[in-house]
Amino acid sequence: MTTNRRDFLKLAALGGGAVFASSLPGCASMGMGEGDDFYFVQLSDVHWGFNGPVVNPDARGTFPKAVAAVNELGSGPDFIMFTGDLTHTTDDPAERRRRMGEFKQIAATLANRNVHFMPGEHDASLDHGAAFKEFFGETHYTFDHKGVHFIVVDNVSDPAARIGDGQLAWLAADLARQPKDARIVVFTHRPLFDLAPAWDWATRDGDKAIELLMPFQNVTVFYGHIHQENHHMTGHIAHHSAKSLIFPLPAPMSQPKREPLKWDPANPYRGLGWREVEAEKPATYDLKEIPVKA
Amino acid sequence: MLLAAGAGVSVKALAEERVIKVVARKFVFLPRDIQVKKGETVVLEFTAPEVVMGFNCPDYKIRTDIIPGQVSRLKFTADKAGTFPFLCDIFCGEGHEGMSGELVVS
Numbered sequence: 307m308t309t310n311r312r313d314f315l316k317l318a319a320l321g322g323g324a325v326f327a328s329s330l331p332g333c334a335s336m337g338m339g340e341g342d343d344f345y346f347v348q349l350s351d352v353h354w355g356f357n358g359p360v361v362n363p364d365a366r367g368t369f370p371k372a373v374a375a376v377n378e379l380g381s382g383p384d385f386i387m388f389t390g391d392l393t394h395t396t397d398d399p400a401e402r403r404r405r406m407g408e409f410k411q412i413a414a415t416l417a418n419r420n421v422h423f424m425p426g427e428h429d430a431s432l433d434h435g436a437a438f439k440e441f442f443g444e445t446h447y448t449f450d451h452k453g454v455h456f457i458v459v460d461n462v463s464d465p466a467a468r469i470g471d472g473q474l475a476w477l478a479a480d481l482a483r484q485p486k487d488a489r490i491v492v493f494t495h496r497p498l499f500d501l502a503p504a505w506d507w508a509t510r511d512g513d514k515a516i517e518l519l520m521p522f523q524n525v526t527v528f529y530g531h532i533h534q535e536n537h538h539m540t541g542h543i544a545h546h547s548a549k550s551l552i553f554p555l556p557a558p559m560s561q562p563k564r565e566p567l568k569w570d571p572a573n574p575y576r577g578l579g580w581r582e583v584e585a586e587k588p589a590t591y592d593l594k595e596i597p598v599k600a
Numbered sequence: 601m602l603l604a605a606g607a608g609v610s611v612k613a614l615a616e617e618r619v620i621k622v623v624a625r626k627f628v629f630l631p632r633d634i635q636v637k638k639g640e641t642v643v644l645e646f647t648a649p650e651v652v653m654g655f656n657c658p659d660y661k662i663r664t665d666i667i668p669g670q671v672s673r674l675k676f677t678a679d680k681a682g683t684f685p686f687l688c689d690i691f692c693g694e695g696h697e698g699m700s701g702e703l704v705v706s
Contacts, residue, residue, distance in 0.1 A: 465692070466691075503658040
């Protein structure tokens with residue numbers, strides 16, 4: 307049975323799952339015509355290759371479960387975005403490539419073939435993105451979809467968590483071609499703002515990227531890295547982090563160490579999930595968090 | 601002690617600051633806890649025998665790269681008391697997320 311997307315979202319809301327409407331106050335209408343609304347799926351922090359039964363005894367099953375759940379969406383998303391840490395880090399370049407190959411094979415079972423990838427520090431920091439580029443292409447790029455301009459910013463290929471002057475210049479040049487009321491979505495891995503610098507939850511020159519984005523009225527940022535939902539505003543720009551598909555992390559600075567939360571056999575996959583993002587009038591992104599289920 | 605320089609400018613020799621040597625290796629800082637007295641000026645002297653690492657104490661706004669083969673020095677005055685976390689802020693491998701310590705100023 308093919309389910310109309312709006313019917314699916316309405317039914318899903320009745321059955322649970324948080325819906326967060328990212329409405330930007332004072333934001334102009336997105337100006338979309340009938341039929342221009344769409345939704346995409348954000349998956350993040352799969353950490354393929356991670357092994358740690360205390361925090362996830364089903365490390366090799368969680369990602370396939372999420373893929374199966376995304377494939378069950380009656381009216382599929384327009385595209386799927388992975389916001390980094392596709393694989394878990396390793397010092398061995400051959401092992402890194404083996405993990406990327408396996409990840410790519412599983413991702414290829416997504417029914418929706420319109421899939422975008424970006425790296426996390428686990429994928430790219432030890433070799434400046436070399437292996438990632440071999441398997442998935444560029445680490446920073448843009449694409450346009452139904453009137454929205456998507457920008458993928460790489461803040462991980464530099465192990466010092468910098469975007470870098472070259473990429474910032476590229477971002478500035480791209481933004482110079484956009485009208486000030488353009489609908490812009492930024493995907494990145496680390497938070498661009500100082501969420502918790504003592505936990506390495508920041509981008510060293512993220513303030514420069516935010517400064518470049520501030521003149522634009524309709525900007526929303528989706529990122530990963532912190533393995534939990536977090537919603538934050540820098541001025542009028544909303545930043546939304548995603549849950550992971552491997553293990554949850556504690557709330558920022560909530561405990562002395564940034565250690566994975568332990569697996570709870572009574573609540574398997576607790577804290578793990580992915581997200582649907584519906585872009586609709588007027589200038590709203592409805593976020594629906596989907597938990598991974600046993 | 602006062603020393604008179606040739607240009608007629610007097611130079612005071614100051615007491616040397618305490619040097620605290622810190623080794624950054626996969627994936628620990630040694631020592632993990634750095635103890636300083638409030639008001640004390642110290643020099644942290646870092647070495648990293650394996651890979652490039654970073655030291656960052658955000659609450660004190662002090663950080664440095666630590667490059668193998670070089671000694672990195674950070675001089676600061678501990679002007680506020682408390683316990684302040686620091687971390688490695690250059691991704692260095694699988695144990696990177698746990699590479700942290702505390703600056704204890706009392």
